[in-house]
Amino acid sequence: MRVDIISIFPEYFTPLDVSLIGKARHRGILDIRLHQLRDWTDDVHRTVDDTPYGGGPGMVMKPEPWGAAIDSVIGPASPPPRLVVPTPSGRPFTQELALEYAKEPWLLFAPARYEGIDARVMAEYGSRLRVDEVSIGDYVLAGGEAAVLVIVEAVGRLLPGVLGNAGSVVDDSFAPGAMAGLLEGPVYTKPPVWRGHEVPPILLSGNHGAIARWRRDEALRRTVAKRPELAARLDREALDKRDREVLDDASFRFTPEDMAD
Ligand code: JET
Numbered sequence: 001m002r003v004d005i006i007s008i009f010p011e012y013f014t015p016l017d018v019s020l021i022g023k024a025r026h027r028g029i030l031d032i033r034l035h036q037l038r039d040w041t042d043d044v045h046r047t048v049d050d051t052p053y054g055g056g057p058g059m060v061m062k063p064e065p066w067g068a069a070i071d072s073v074i075g076p077a078s079p080p081p082r083l084v085v086p087t088p089s090g091r092p093f094t095q096e097l098a099l100e101y102a103k104e105p106w107l108l109f110a111p112a113r114y115e116g117i118d119a120r121v122m123a124e125y126g127s128r129l130r131v132d133e134v135s136i137g138d139y140v141l142a143g144g145e146a147a148v149l150v151i152v153e154a155v156g157r158l159l160p161g162v163l164g165n166a167g168s169v170v171d172d173s174f175a176p177g178a179m180a181g182l183l184e185g186p187v188y189t190k191p192p193v194w195r196g197h198e199v200p201p202i203l204l205s206g207n208h209g210a211i212a213r214w215r216r217d218e219a220l221r222r223t224v225a226k227r228p229e230l231a232a233r234l235d236r237e238a239l240d241k242r243d244r245e246v247l248d249d250a251s252f253r254f255t256p257e258d259m260a261d
Helices: 010-017 019-026 063-074 095-102 120-126 145-156 208-226 228-232 241-249 256-260
Strands: 002-007 031-036 082-092 106-109 131-135
Touching: 002 010, 002 063, 002 145, 010 019, 010 031, 010 145, 019 031, 019 145, 031 063, 063 106, 063 120, 082 095, 082 145, 095 145, 106 145, 120 131, 131 145, 208 228, 208 241
Parallel strands: 002 031, 002 106, 082 106, 082 131
Antiparallel strands: none
16 A cells, blocks of 8 residues: 655654554555655745634644645546545544554644645645544544544554554454444453452463353453443444343443434
């Protein structure tokens, strides 16, 4: 997969040199290219921002540098990349969207600073390529760069050959599969007792059926306690008798609204 990132802070992306993503780049699975937006300005101050029309606080990113930068990066290539613009007002970034992006050959990220990018940039490219305004959560960052790191890491680990163990993708809390829609339960490693805290004995039993059941129980309990809205969305047809007992025990009740879908 090719990934281009246009930013006024390309140095922000040094984390992409390390660990899983760094290794994927080294192996040629991920081709990440960083670009300095200011290289597409033509004034001595390399200006990328200006005051907002209509007044108000802060500054807005000028459309001309973005237009020149995006045109230059995409060139005459077809098909063009998908353009991803992080913004608090975007479509929520979920594991589902990460899986969709992992199938794309080419992504182009446009992280904004200040109050955002002149909206005409999204209008212009909306008729030439797929433009996704994406939110990584309900908070406001100082710029879109951290959101790009989040998205590239979530997508990069899904690319074929990036994770050593193919099973760890399928078992993700939000991935479709055996534990679909449930949060992960707790995990343990050696030693069996640490500062007086024991590993749950079931995990040392060697009884793989009982261990799988215990893990599912823990996942159900954790989901009810921490993310009741996820529990409400569980496919009730996919719950067995023990699942229903665990949910009952956790005082979880499907509401009439859940019964509608
Ligand atoms: C963000 C993403 O804060 C986030 O992204 C950076 C940001 C902050 C303020 C404005 C902005 O504008 C982007 C734009 O889009 C068209 O112009 C971007 C928080 N959750 N996810």
